[in-house]
Amino acid sequence: QVQLVESGGGLVQAGGSLRLSCVASRTIASINAAGWYRQAPGRQRELVAAISTSGSTNYADAVKGRFTIFRDNAANTVYLQMNSLKFEDTAVYYCNADIQIIRYSRSTHNYWGQGTQVTVSS
Numbered sequence: 001q002v003q004l005v006e007s008g009g010g011l012v013q014a015g016g017s018l019r020l021s022c023v024a025s026r027t028i029a030s031i032n033a034a035g036w037y038r039q040a041p042g043r044q045r046e047l048v049a050a051i052s053t054s055g056s057t058n059y060a061d062a063v064k065g066r067f068t069i070f071r072d073n074a075a076n077t078v079y080l081q082m083n084s085l086k087f088e089d090t091a092v093y094y095c096n097a098d099i100q101i102i103r104y105s106r107s108t109h110n111y112w113g114q115g116t117q118v119t120v121s122s
Contacts, residue, residue, distance in 0.1 A: 002028055002111055004095055009116030016120070017083045022095030022113050024076040032098040032108055034078045036069060038091035038118075045094075049080060062088070087122040 003025040012018055024031065035050035049069035050058045057069055068081040078095055095113040 002026060002099055002101060002109070004097060004111045004113040006093070006095055006113040006116040009093065009118045011119045011121065012085055013121050014085060014087055016085050017081070018085065018118060020080040020082070020093055020095070020116060020118075022078045022080075022097070024097075024099065028076055029100040029103040029105070030073065031071060031076060031078060032100060034069075034071065034095065034097040036078075036080045037094045037096060038089075039094070040091040043091075048093075051078070082118070085118075085120045087120050090118060090120050092117050 004022050005025055006020065006022050008018055008020040010018060032053040036048050037045050038048050039045040046060060048060045048063050049067055051069045051071060059067060066082065066084045071078045078097060092115045094115045096110065098108040098110050100108050
């Protein structure tokens with residue numbers, strides 16, 4: 001099986017930037033659709049950014065213009081670039097991806113990263 005390993009979280013001041021990474025733990029055929037979610041204490045989990053197999057992207061209104069999701073297919077890595085961070089962006093961020101593990105297989109499997117804490121000070 002594949003694990004998605006997240007990194008890049010931390011403590012930043014408002015207005016700062018972070019880049020989150022999500023990498024597959026072993027060689028796979030491809031990452032198809034992928035997304036980043038976040039959950040703050042006492043709040044529901046929300047989708048903040050998604051990228052399709054074709055490369056089209058979608059963003060939550062709260063992060064449009066500030067966050068960018070992209071990936072490096074050769075490295076089996078999905079990124080979330082976060083700029084102009086606000087206090088309300090504070091949350092645990094989780095990556096999620098549909099992964100085709102075996103080449104020439106039609107099936108995909110969905111995986112979650114372990115989560116990484118992003119804290120923005122006001």
